[in-house]
Amino acid sequence: MPPTLDASLLDGERVVFSVRLSKWVVAPQFALGCILVALAVSGALQRPSDWWSVLPGLAVVAWLHAWIKHRATELTISNKRVVVKLGFIARKITELPLTKVESIQVEQGILGRVLGYGTVVVGGTGGALAPLQHVAAAVEFRRQFMAAAEAARSRETK
Numbered sequence: 243m244p245p246t247l248d249a250s251l252l253d254g255e256r257v258v259f260s261v262r263l264s265k266w267v268v269a270p271q272f273a274l275g276c277i278l279v280a281l282a283v284s285g286a287l288q289r290p291s292d293w294w295s296v297l298p299g300l301a302v303v304a305w306l307h308a309w310i311k312h313r314a315t316e317l318t319i320s321n322k323r324v325v326v327k328l329g330f331i332a333r334k335i336t337e338l339p340l341t342k343v344e345s346i347q348v349e350q351g352i353l354g355r356v357l358g359y360g361t362v363v364v365g366g367t368g369g370a371l372a373p374l375q376h377v378a379a380a381v382e383f384r385r386q387f388m389a390a391a392e393a394a395r396s397r398e399t400k
Contacts, residue, residue, distance in 0.1 A: 252322060259386035260318040261341070264359035264378040268308035275301035315364065315374065317383060319390050324364060326371060338366045340394040346384045349373075354380075 251257070281296035314330040324343055328334045343366050350360035360380030364371045377383065 253324045255320045258319045258321055258390045259383060260316060261348050261378050261380075262269045262317075263290065263312050263315050264357065264376050265312060265356045266359060267376040268312050271304045271308035271311070275304040278304065284337045295302045314376075317364075317374065317377060319383070319387050321390060321393065324387065326364065328374075328375065336371060338364065340387075341398065343387070343391065346387045348380045350380065 252315045253355075278297045278301035282301070283321045284293045284354075285294040310330050315325045315330065318325045318327075319340075321340075323340060326336045343364060345363075345365035347361075347363040347365065348360050354376075355361045359376050359378050360375045361375045362372045362380050362383060
C-alpha cells in the first residue's frame with residue numbers, strides 16, 4: 243500500500259521509505275475476533291439462540307479496531323524530510339527536514355528483535371518526538387534515514 247505522503251509531495255521530492263505499526267501489535271485483536279466467530283458458530287450449532295449472533299458483531303469491532311490501530315501511524319522518509327503521521331480521524335502530523343534531524347534512536351526488546359519491530363525516537367534540533375512504539379522494521383527505518391540524510395548533506399555541499 244503506498245504511503246499517504248504521496249499525495250502531498252513537494253517539487254522534486256520522492257518517498258524513500260515508509261513504515262507503519264507492526265502487525266504483531268494488532269495480532270491479539272485479530273485473534274480475539276477469530277475466537278469470537280468460532281464461538282458464535284460453535285455455540286449456534288449446539289444451542290441455537292439469538293445470543294450467539296452478537297459475537298460476530300463483536301468480532302467485526304475487534305478487527306476494525308485492529309485495522310484502525312495499524313493504519314493510524316505512519317513514518318515516512320523522503321529525499322527531503324521525515325514525516326510522522328499519527329491518528330485516524332484527528333491527525334497529528336510532524337515534519338522535519340532531513341538536515342534538522344539530529345538522531346534516530348531505535349530500541350528493541352527480545353520480542354521486538356525476533357518479530358522485527360521496535361521503538362523509534364526521532365530527535366530534531368527542537369527536541370525529540372515522543373517515542374513511537376511497535377514500529378515495523380525499525381532498524382531498517384533507521385538505516386534508510388541515515389542513507390537519505392547522507393544524500394541530503396551531499397546535495398547541500400555541492
